[in-house]
Amino acid sequence: MISLEQQKNPNPEDFPSELEGLRMTKQRREVLAVILAERDHPTANDVFTRAQERMPTISLATVYNCLEALVSHSLVRQVNFERESSRYCPNLSDHCHFQDEKSGKIHDVVFKGGVKLEDLLELPQGTKISHLEISLKGRFGK
Amino acid sequence: MISLEQQKNPNPEDFPSELEGLRMTKQRREVLAVILAERDHPTANDVFTRAQERMPTISLATVYNCLEALVSHSLVRQVNFERESSRYCPNLSDHCHFQDEKSGKIHDVVFKGGVKLEDLLELPQGTKISHLEISLKGRFGK
DNA sequence: GTCGAAATTTGGAATTATTCTAATTCGGAA
DNA sequence: TTCCGAATTAGAATAATTCCAAATTTCGAC
Known part of the structure; x- marks a missing residue:
C-alpha cells in the first residue's frame, strides 16, 4: 500500500507523474490534493467545489472520472452510507x-x-x- | 426479535393485524409475504413485480412505502451494496x-x-x- | 519539434432509484 | 353509517451518477 502524506496544503505539483500505475493528470492531481488536504469525507460535489477554487475550469464529470480512477488504483477510498451520496476518504x-x-x-x-x-x-x-x-x-x- | 417463518408460499392473510407495532395493511402483508417467500435479496422493483402477480393494483410507490415501514419496524432488513439499488432481506x-x-x-x-x-x-x-x-x-x- | 493515436476532459443530456405531492380510498372507532 | 387519520396511488420531481460526443491534451515515434 502506498502512503500519501496527509498535509494541510498538499501541492498537486508534488505528485509524481504516475502513482500506483495511474497516470497523474493535472485534474487527478488536484482532486487527490483536495482529498488529502483534509481528514474528512467529502462527497463528489464537495470535492468539485473545493477543486474549483484552484482550478475553476474543472468539471463535475471530470471530478467523477478522477475519483473513480483514484479509487480503482487504491489512492483514495470510497465510502458508502446507505443511500447517501458516496464520500471519499484519504485514509488507506x-x-x-x-x-x-x-x-x-x-x-x-x-x-x-x-x-x-x-x-x-x-x-x-x-x-x-x-x-x-x-x-x-x-x-x-x- | 420477532421470528417470521420462512416458507414457500406464505399466505399474507395469515399475518396478524399488527406486527412489531406496525399495523398490517393488505399491501404490507403482500410485500412481507413476497419477501418471506424466497431466501433471496430482491430490489424494490423485484418486490413490486412479484407483488403484482397476486395484487395487480399495487403501485411502486406503495412498495417503497411498505418496505420502509417494514424495515423501520425490523420485520425486514435493507441491504446496500455500493451504489446499487437497495435490496431487502428476510433474514433477521x-x-x-x-x-x-x-x-x-x-x-x-x-x-x-x-x-x-x-x-x-x-x-x-x-x-x-x-x-x-x-x-x-x-x-x-x- | 511535429505528427498521429490514444487518453482525458468537458458540458450537457440521459438515466435511474427514490422521494414527494396531492388526490383518493380505506379501515377502524364512535 | 359517518368521520377522521392513515395508507395508497399515479405521476411529477429530485438528485446522484453516468453517458455521450466533441474538443483538448498527452505521449511516443519520427
Whole structure:
C-alpha cells in the first residue's frame, strides 16, 4: 500500500507523474490534493467545489472520472452510507466508518489490535474477498 | 426479535393485524409475504413485480412505502451494496452480506461462534451503535 | 519539434432509484 | 353509517451518477 502524506496544503505539483500505475493528470492531481488536504469525507460535489477554487475550469464529470480512477488504483477510498451520496476518504489504512447521527459526520474507526474481520466470518473455503466495507451509525457516548 | 417463518408460499392473510407495532395493511402483508417467500435479496422493483402477480393494483410507490415501514419496524432488513439499488432481506438474525462478483448474487454470511463486531472496534466509551452493515464482495473458492 | 493515436476532459443530456405531492380510498372507532 | 387519520396511488420531481460526443491534451515515434 502506498502512503500519501496527509498535509494541510498538499501541492498537486508534488505528485509524481504516475502513482500506483495511474497516470497523474493535472485534474487527478488536484482532486487527490483536495482529498488529502483534509481528514474528512467529502462527497463528489464537495470535492468539485473545493477543486474549483484552484482550478475553476474543472468539471463535475471530470471530478467523477478522477475519483473513480483514484479509487480503482487504491489512492483514495470510497465510502458508502446507505443511500447517501458516496464520500471519499484519504485514509488507506485498515479501518471502517462510523456516522454520528447527530451531526451526520463520518469518523474513521480502527479495529482492536490485529483483528482481521475475514477470520471471523463463516465463508466457504477459498472465498476471495476483493472488497469489504463496514458502516456503523449511532451516537457518541456523552 | 420477532421470528417470521420462512416458507414457500406464505399466505399474507395469515399475518396478524399488527406486527412489531406496525399495523398490517393488505399491501404490507403482500410485500412481507413476497419477501418471506424466497431466501433471496430482491430490489424494490423485484418486490413490486412479484407483488403484482397476486395484487395487480399495487403501485411502486406503495412498495417503497411498505418496505420502509417494514424495515423501520425490523420485520425486514435493507441491504446496500455500493451504489446499487437497495435490496431487502428476510433474514433477521445477525449476519452480513457477501456479493459474488461473478453472478452478482448476494449471500448471507454469519459470524463464527458468538463474535460481536462491536467488541472489536476502537470506539469512544459509551458509543451507541444503532445500525451496522457489513458488505463483502468477491469470489467463491472453486 | 511535429505528427498521429490514444487518453482525458468537458458540458450537457440521459438515466435511474427514490422521494414527494396531492388526490383518493380505506379501515377502524364512535 | 359517518368521520377522521392513515395508507395508497399515479405521476411529477429530485438528485446522484453516468453517458455521450466533441474538443483538448498527452505521449511516443519520427
